Amino acid sequence: MGLNTHAAAAHARTPHPLEADVHAWDEPDLTDDTAEAARLDFWARAAGLLDWGTPFRTTHSWTPPDSEAKRGPDMRWFEDGRLNAAVNCVDRHVQAGRGDVVALHFEGEPGDREDVTYADLQERVNRAANALESLGVTQGDRVVIYLPVLVETIVITLACARIGAVHSLVFGGFSAEALQFRVEDTGAKLLVTTDGQFRRGRAVPVKENADAAVAGENQIEHVLVLRRTGSEVSWTSEDLNGDGLGRDVWWHQIVDTASAQHEPQFFEAETPLFIMYTSGTTGKPKGLVHTTGGYLTGAVYSYLRLFAHPDPDQRDADVHWCTADLAWVTAHTYEMYGPLGAGATQVIYEGVPNVPHAGRHFEIIQRHRVTSYYTAPTLVRSLMGWWPSGIPAEYDLSSIRLGGTVGEAVNPEAADWLRREVGRDSIAADGTPALPLVDTWWQSESGSTVLSPRPEQRDPSRFKPGSVAQEMPGWKTAVVDELGTPTGTDVQGNIVVTRTGPSMARTVWGNPERFYTSYWEKYAQAEGGRGWFLAGDGARRDADEDIWILGRIDDAINVSGHLLSTIEIESALVTHPDVVEAGVAPCYDATTGHAAVAFVVLSSSGQQRSEEELLPELRAHVGEVIGPVAKPRMVIPVPEVPKTRSGKIMRRLLTQLHDGETLGDTTSLQNEPCVPQIQQICQDLKTAPQREEATA
Template sequence: MSTSYPTEHESAHGQAAEAGAADVHHWKEPVSGTSHPEADRLAFWAKAAELLEWHTPWHTTQSWTPPNPETGRGPDIQWFAGGRLNAAVNCVDRHVTAGRGNRVALHFEGEPGDAESVTYADLQRRVNQAANALERLGVGLGDRVVIYLPVLVETIVITLACARIGAVHQLVFGGFSAEALRFRVEDTGAKLLVTTDGQYRRGSAVPVKANADAAVKGLTVDAGGTVEHVLVVRRTGSEVSWTNEDINGNGLGRDLWWHDVVETAAEDHQPQFFEAETPLFIMYTSGTTGKPKGLVHTTGGYLTGALFSYLRLFANPDPDRRADDVHWCTADLAWVTAHTYELYGPLAAGATQVIYEGVPNVPHSGRHFDIIQQHRVTSYYTAPTLVRSLMGWFPDGVPADYDLSSIRIAGTVGEAVNPEAANWLRAQVGRDTVTSDGEPALPLVDTWWQSESGSTVLSPRPESAHQKPGSVAQEMPGWGADVVDDHGHPTAPGVQGHVVLTHTGPSMARTVWGNPSRYYTSYWEKYADRGWFLAGDAGQRDHDGDIWILGRTDDAINVSGHLLSTIEIESALISHPDVVEAGVAPAYDATSGHAAVAFVVLTEAARLRLQRDRAAEPSLLNALRNHVAQVIGPVAKPRTVIPVPEVPKTRSGKIMRRLLTQLHDGEPLGDTTSLQNEPCVPQIQKICETRRTAPAKENTPV
């Protein structure tokens, strides 16, 4: 059974609404209680799609074939069938054609202090050159290009060049190991790997090319693989090994310099236009067990979701004032947050934004505030983990000599923001936005979404006067979500359940690359009869109907029948003045089945105090356990509190709690190559082995 929804509208080339001028804040949102809710929802998305420039209009807004338990396949989802467009044209060319070529697209800030501002006209020239270079290298429609670069202008240029010619891009975090990179090159069957000689990280130039060489060894065409070339950006001047051999028979060596191939290419390029369902990129999820899943996102639907949600959440509500917007999403470009709110969403809107190469505390802890002040940033979108780090670096608040008055809105993403971090962000970064009583009034959009959804699903509205720090509030227009039990029944207020998507938007991933059955078993199998997507997160509604995310479903801790939220315990720990960050994980316990074990990152002051007096540690750790008992209740008191230098996180900032369990209990570790801070794993492992707080499991029932 399938359903399709034709729509009549004008969406031909040149007839699309100017994205930057669209007043999406006052659009009528679809309401589930109307007499034609599905028709209203699809009409809404049809209107959102008209924010884009379409070369050919579409004839069917959405078609949907439900998941099939018999064949083990997820739903067949298509949006805007018949429509043709080009993502790069929408992100660059149309703004130049409209006379906005002199507007700054990117304010680049390098970690060493180098900087560059790139206009839309200049970005168009560079993307055209890169597109011509890609075609010279034999890359075309449907070919995969793996991009292993830090946050550079070149990273955005090559990504848009892939979109321009119909190649499928896969961005890999520049800090990933050769093993993690190799998996992605092999799994995608990449034709080209784009990398750099080195990258700046924490004040040092770190070699990168050697990782690229190791990743493609045995995967090049002369060895029976798919890789034909390695394109290298010169960033640090690091020494590199080089392969000049013409393995592809096209007269070019395997390794090529960016400045030789791209910067010498022609500056004019004629774009092609592709069907809306043409794959745009592959986004790999990360985890501590199993291989990463390559989620496939397509062009028309993804770009619609990215553009609309950027405008709705971050753009000035007054279209006439958007020329003053300066957006900054602090995510690495390889993460889906950056794809949507640092690449495609802001650029499709013609916005000006900041991109920053380095870490937030090099050369000093106020680097982000320097950048906000210099570029007059208006929207600041970051991870709760970074906010908590800033809290630790500035225990007395952000110094008054930083001018942060340009900030109009802040946002968080990655995992639920704890109330302490949310309140600090509003009060310190948004200190110039206050009520008449001097209370924080900075809008905070605590967004919840996933690599799978492609754009924001749940978020408070920026104009909402009722901020609930820690709550992701309600669905974005055109999406449907709920919190349900194992049988699909909505849970009562305050009762934990599974977060599900009852209606998906056009930015939803279509499948898992090369493994469609995994798409079904991972997301659709549990509620296949209802056609719901299982997000894998636990949540609950409050008495107002707002949703609170409680962490991954498998991160919940069942202590003697009491289901405890890891995030709630972490928030309690972080509220203690000696704790900067915390990761709480379930650990084996012979009596209660599980016990909560807390890994804490202490403030610098607390660390120095313990260094001076080691006898003070037991007292502090006991105080932290009692603090949790006081904030939540005795049942939530961690059995053990372990100080660590860092907690392991994915590149999206999510704490890998299952990995903490494995480290604590001495179990075999799963895949750790996708972590943003993998070096902390052996450090924590050594700490756990030294402390020996895990009880023996032999002959003890669970």
């Protein structure tokens, strides 16, 4: 199968994205296999939400994966158009007369606050772009950004986009080892970091991790340091590239003193914008490459469709809050490029949700009149544990009109709590919660949401906590078996993306073969060789054609021929009042092959009960909710379950800890310190199985 191309339909650009009535757009019917032209016309219209320096003429081209060459598909969107991501996120809003609109309500963990308008943001991004160029950074150079959630983090990110440099953000809590891998793998010329960050009520040093990360063989010429906490730092003045500056330079001396005027360039749509590293417990993280025009189209359209008020005339009152760390792809799409590309107002918060107290998020919602609250199920479960009797009435949450979850399929208990407590002012006539909840499914690889309920269309009587419903416009998925045949109703299979959106990652940085083997190899011959993307999650479709995500394929548990979903067992456990959170892992069993082992975080009431009484009760509870076959073999109380920065429970790591196996990479976890704690618990319990030695 050769190259497929689609010429762009003529679509007038919307004067400003906040005026676009995207909720009323016709959505292509992808159940009809002949609707491909309509799908691509839809994406051409969505690309009209952006400002283009040079309009595109070709919407899309697709060269299928090549199994012999071990190469993934060559997918291109809007490739003959030219644009600038920073201009789309900042300059055009100022030019449209919206310079005085607040772009960012910043909340620092110590209590400092700042409101940044689009005009302020434009000036700061211009200064940072000039500073980057003065440090020798040019189009195509890579910049690693190792900062917490600060205004400056967004500023330097957009400054990279403005000059065509490729940015890669790294969570400020990651270890020096995790940072070093990303610096070396990207071949970065510049590392941006800080003297320290505020975390859980104290100033945590950061610069020493940065120094350790750049101590080896790398391409770093400068380390740009932001003064945030006033912590003492070591300093390297060695001139690495002959520009007369030392390796280490201060932000306030280089950025704050730069000119506030900067002339942007416009780049081809397929120009790389950023590298997003996945995390996992096996193998090295994969650096997924996202390109400018397609990614920005997906981000802006899906932000408007999911989070903006359906009535464009009401959007000036929108205040969006995505609680993710800026280094996570969710924050790239729904905390930076999506909201800022649309010209929206949003909150960014530096700290953790329970410092100085567990009501910090509710204070922020009340102060800024937040309308959309987008968070992870793991945070919702934490809030449930902190507020077992509900959120106190003293917090005014009446501004909330939409909730959202991301990271993993939300447990029904957590979904109901979020709608009932955070959305307590949205009540149906019969007294039941009526807050719309978008339970979004997507990945670092997809770049924007693939599956989600429509917030304005969800019938409360059909609300299904834990279901991600159906495809977003322009995407097409299937639930299939190992051979690619669609599974039946309520039969678990693999979810695949059969038609991608423009925000899809193009390759793995420096390793295109890994892109093929990780995502395309299994179904490379589907549809006569067009190829399908293997997402890596198990799923099922119900009788209404709604999709339920059942966790990673590797996390499914086959017990004596019964295929069990880890998420379903976890959901059953967290309905028990003594369980705040649960992670269920497939562990070795000599008789059944696998057995379900549950690691549970207990509530304060659960911690006061004897384990001899509680743990059998929890096993029985799962048997009552799902059935006897689903009862975990063991229930193990732990302080935390290990999670990625996106809030996904690392079940494979729990398997390794339980079975005494060699651990994979844990540096990308958000709560790495819990790993040795769980390891010690498993060693004390002697959970590692006795395996029979192979005989000759």
